[in-house]
């Protein structure tokens with residue numbers, strides 16, 4: 001069976017990832033940790049189950065950001081690339097080669113949303129992680 005594949009890469013190209021099959025969900029996370037780790041106001045995440053994603057070349061470096069969770073980045077160029085739990089291997093939308101293929105369905109952790117960042121879509125908003 002030919003499943004769709006999505007590739008992703010960091011800014012310098014040292015780390016290349018590949019996800020197979022449809023993503024599980026997409027969301028904009030406004031939590032403080034996403035703000036700090038990216039330097040941005042929020043991170044758009046594309047969620048995959050961990051079996052769906054593999055590293056094609058290079059190597060992710062990790063920061064263990066909270067119990068059971070780690071964040072992946074490229075140690076050469078510093079690109080914010082992934083978020084890992086026991087079940088999931090989430091990718092940042094900005095590293096995807098085909099970012100237009102993914103839509104987010106909600107905003108989460110809006111209690112730490114930066115107030116002058118205006119949300120102009122009609123997606124549901126959750127103060128914390130949501131259901």
Ligand SMILES: [Zn+2]
Pocket residue numbers: 010011012013014015074075076077078079
């Ligand atoms: Zn890199």
Ligand SMILES: [Zn+2]
Pocket residue numbers: 029030031032033034035043109
């Ligand atoms: Zn977050």
